Amino acid sequence: xxxxxxxxxxxxxxxxxxxxxxxxxxxxxxxxxxxxxxxxxxxxxxxxxxxxxxxxxxxxxxxxxxxxxxxxxxxxxxxxxxxxxxxxxxxxxxxxxxxxxxxxxxxxxxxxxxxxxxxxxxxxxxxxxxxxxxxxxxxxxxxxxxxxxxxxxxxxxxxxxxxxxxxxxxxxxxxxxxxxxxxxxxxxxxxxxxxxxxxxxxxxxxxxxxxxxxxxxxxxxxxxxxxxxxxxxxxxxxxxxxxxxxxxxxxxxxxxxxxxxxxxxxxxxxxxxxxxxxxxxxxxxxxxxxxxxxxxxxxxxxxxxxxxxxxxxxxxxxxxxxxxxxxxxxxxxxxxxxxxxxxxxxxxxxxxxxxxxxxxxxxxxxxxxxxxxxxxxxxxxxxxxxxxxxxxxxxxxxxxxxxxxxxxxxxxxxxxxxxxxxxxxxxxxxxxxxxxxxxxxxxxxxxxxxxxxxxxxxxxxxxxxxxxxxxxxxxxxxxxxxxxxxxxxxxxxxxxxxxxxxxxxxxxxxxxxxxxxxxxxxxxxxxxxxxxxxxxxxxxxxxxxxxxxxxxxxxxxxx
Ligand SMILES: [Zn+2]
Ligand SMILES: [Zn+2]
Numbered sequence: 001x002x003x004x005x006x007x008x009x010x011x012x013x014x015x016x017x018x019x020x021x022x023x024x025x026x027x028x029x030x031x032x033x034x035x036x037x038x039x040x041x042x043x044x045x046x047x048x049x050x051x052x053x054x055x056x057x058x059x060x061x062x063x064x065x066x067x068x069x070x071x072x073x074x075x076x077x078x079x080x081x082x083x084x085x086x087x088x089x090x091x092x093x094x095x096x097x098x099x100x101x102x103x104x105x106x107x108x109x110x111x112x113x114x115x116x117x118x119x120x121x122x123x124x125x126x127x128x129x130x131x132x133x134x135x136x137x138x139x140x141x142x143x144x145x146x147x148x149x150x151x152x153x154x155x156x157x158x159x160x161x162x163x164x165x166x167x168x169x170x171x172x173x174x175x176x177x178x179x180x181x182x183x184x185x186x187x188x189x190x191x192x193x194x195x196x197x198x199x200x201x202x203x204x205x206x207x208x209x210x211x212x213x214x215x216x217x218x219x220x221x222x223x224x225x226x227x228x229x230x231x232x233x234x235x236x237x238x239x240x241x242x243x244x245x246x247x248x249x250x251x252x253x254x255x256x257x258x259x260x261x262x263x264x265x266x267x268x269x270x271x272x273x274x275x276x277x278x279x280x281x282x283x284x285x286x287x288x289x290x291x292x293x294x295x296x297x298x299x300x301x302x303x304x305x306x307x308x309x310x311x312x313x314x315x316x317x318x319x320x321x322x323x324x325x326x327x328x329x330x331x332x333x334x335x336x337x338x339x340x341x342x343x344x345x346x347x348x349x350x351x352x353x354x355x356x357x358x359x360x361x362x363x364x365x366x367x368x369x370x371x372x373x374x375x376x377x378x379x380x381x382x383x384x385x386x387x388x389x390x391x392x393x394x395x396x397x398x399x400x401x402x403x404x405x406x407x408x409x410x411x412x413x414x415x416x417x418x419x420x421x422x423x424x425x426x427x428x429x430x431x432x433x434x435x436x437x438x439x440x441x442x443x444x445x446x447x448x449x450x451x452x453x454x455x456x457x458x459x460x461x462x463x464x465x466x467x468x469x470x471x472x473x474x475x476x477x478x479x480x481x482x483x484x485x486x487x488x489x490x491x492x493x494x495x496x497x498x499x500x501x502x503x504x505x506x507x508x509x510x511x512x513x514x515x516x517x518x519x520x521x522x523x524x525x526x527x528x529x530x531x532x533x534x535x536x537x538x539x540x541x542x543x544x545x546x547x548x549x550x551x552x553x554x555x556x557x558x559x
Contacts, residue, residue: 008037008082009057011048013064015075016104016392019149021135022046023092024177025069030090033060040093041148044104051084070136070280071109073392092172105141105149105451107388108224108366110282110310112137114175119312125164128206130313131188131360135179137280141391142225142364143181147451151180155361162187189360191222191313196353198345205356206313210320212354218242220330220344220352224311225366225387225427226337227330227344229352230256232323239296239326245351247333252298254284254305254368256327258318266292266324267306272373276380281388282310283369285380293324305370310387313356329367334431336440339365364447365440366390366427385414390427391448405445405456407469413437415445415469419454432468441469 013022018041026039026048035052050057065074111119115132118124126132133139143154151157161169165184168176176182183189193201193208201208209219216238218231229246231238233255243249257263260278268288269277276285284305289298298304307327309315318325329337330348338344339362344355370384382389399421406416413432417424426448429441449455461470 005053006051006084007054007057008049008051008084009061009079010082011050011061011064011077011079013046013048013074013077014044016071016073016106017046017068018044018104019106019140019180020071021069021175021177021179022072024135024172024175025072026064027090027092027172027177029060029063033057035060036087036090038087038091038093049082049085049087051087070112071106071140073104092177104393105144105147105391107281107390107392108140108142108310109137109280109388110308111312111315112280115312116315119315126184128316129183129185129188130191130206130311130316130358131181131183132312133179133181133183134176136175138179138181139224139360140181142362142366142387143360144451145363147453149180151182154180155363156181156183156189159183159188159360189358191356191358194345194355194357196349198349198355201354206316206320209317209354209356213317213321213325214323216241217353218245218351219354219356220338220348221313221317221356222341222344222358222362223314224362225364225368226339226362227348228327229330229348230317230325230327232321233293233297233326234323236294236296239294242326242328242351243296246328246331248328250299252301252305253326253328254307254370255293255297255324256307256309256314256318257324258315259308262318262324263287263306263308266290267304269306270373270378272378272380276371276373277306277308281369282308283371283382283388284384286370286372286383297326303372307368310368313358327368335434335436336430337365337367364427365444367430384412384428385425386427391424391452393422393424396421396423400458402457403454404458404460407459407461409462410464410467410469413441413469415441415448417445417448417452417454417456419452424448424452424454438468 023039023041023046026046030037030050033052033056035050035056037049037051039046039048050060061077061079065077068074111132112134115134115137118126119128119132121127143156145155146153161182162184165182165187168174169178169182171177191205193203193205195201213219213230213232216232216235218229218238218241221228221230229242231242233239239253255266257266260274263269263274263277268290269285273285273287276283284307286303287306289302289304293304309318330344331337332347332351335347338347341357344357348355366387367384369382369386369389371380371382373379374381396418400418403417403419406418408414408416410433411431413429414426416426426444429444430437432438432441464470
């Protein structure tokens with residue numbers, strides 16, 4: 001029975017609040033404050049009905065936005081008075097979510113501390129299990145096939161839950177409540193080792209690969225958004241061999257180390273760089289090199305790309321090798337990164353001495369993100385928007401009137417889908433000068449349109465007639481024929497901004513208009529200068545916002 005002074009409120013929470021453990025967080029918060037009612041996912045929002053004392057209700061609403069789960073982004077909390085129904089307890093409504101609406105899809109997250117502790121605990125049932133995850137970590141966009149986000153619409157649908165996993169999945173008090181990729185050694189995906197010719201190798205995969213890497217081998221390893229090629233970063237011979245086989249003579253390699261202590265042993269990260277390294281996004285961060293790695297890692301560069309493990313498998317391998325590992329994209333030269341087992345065995349043959357495969361399909365192709373800390377204000381800035389950043393949206397200063405697609409440039413290709421006040425920038429896809437790259441571009445674009453349910457009515461592309469992103473045969477023809485959108489050729493940087501990278505890190509609303517130009521020279525809004533013809537563009541439309549970030553003002557609408 002509710003006390004006579006009880007009030008009721010209907011709270012609505014908007015932002016990245018679905019698929020990130022938000023409902024169990026609400027359940028725990030309600031239990032702590034002695035509130036009754038329910039929580040449920042609705043279109044793009046989480047709705048909560050609360051009953052209790054006015055003081056507890058106020059405290060609940062305050063805490064809701066102050067300390068959300070790590071992967072959640074609370075953009076707005078609103079409430080209105082409701083009638084008191086006298087609910088006996090607090091329930092989590094697990095009904096299927098509605099239409100996509102403006103639902104924001106969570107990106108993938110690196111292994112959280114709680115899962116890492118279980119991974120390394122011999123008494124835990126997921127000890128050394130390479131696919132351990134929870135609502136705070138693990139794969140998201142790379143396994144989602146469709147929305148609403150639940151297991152049946154991910155590449156985890158081929159792995160029926162065992163009884164122990166199901167109990168965790170259905171318990172609102174468990175940190176794996178509705179963790180869609182939940183898995184264990186009994187019911188979940190498995191890794192396997194293949195030799196250079198694709199033949200199976202029996203034994204403990206992690207230990208075998210560890211000894212191979214220590215012996216100077218190059219190993220292809222299936223990760224979250226694609227394959228990596230790995231070798232011992234202290235072994236000059238292995239690094240040289242990898243450069244020869246990958247036909248990559250000079251471009252720097254990223255190096256993965258076991259943890260922050262190891263990062264400080266091999267590099268000299270500043271406080272801000274260390275914070276970026278250990279964030280849930282686990283990006284590659286450019287840091288000062290101590291000069292202790294093989295000289296071929298980043299020839300001619302004073303800084304090196306360092307990263308911490310992004311998956312449980314990475315944690316296990318780093319511990320097995322006890323050395324930093326080169327972790328470079330699993331591709332040959334400038335081709336797109338491999339994501340399928342057969343594709344990797346085929347395309348990386350002749351490069352890798354062994355393959356670590358697994359049976360969970362990668363749905364979305366993602367490279368690792370690259371971040372640097374700007375020396376002027378010590379703020380992290382994104383150089384390559386990829387895994388764990390895309391498909392997070394960016395708030396536009398001026399909403400678009402019609403769903404709009406920006407095709408981007410030719411080098412460092414990416415696209416942008418905008419609808420209403422949100423822009424969804426794709427992940428970095430790479431230079432679009434090969435058929436494989438354009439196929440990856442089209443596949444990513446189709447996927448964004450389908451998942452986000454945005455059908456562009458206006459397509460902005462560069463005036464450059466030879467850009468693959470402009471040429472008709474490179475266009476996603478399905479869009480043209482299905483919706484016949486207007487084409488909007490734009491000179492220079494405007495069209496490119498409509499398909500450029502965002503450099504925001506900690507805010508979904510801060511965008512700097514840095515774009516990859518057609519001549520391949522990166523230009524931020526503060527440094528737009530002479531370049532190839534159409535790239536020499538005015539910076540006036542971008543302005544510094546009050547928080548020290550950059551906000552891009554939407555260009556004028558076409559007539
Ligand atoms: Zn976790
Ligand atoms: Zn299980």
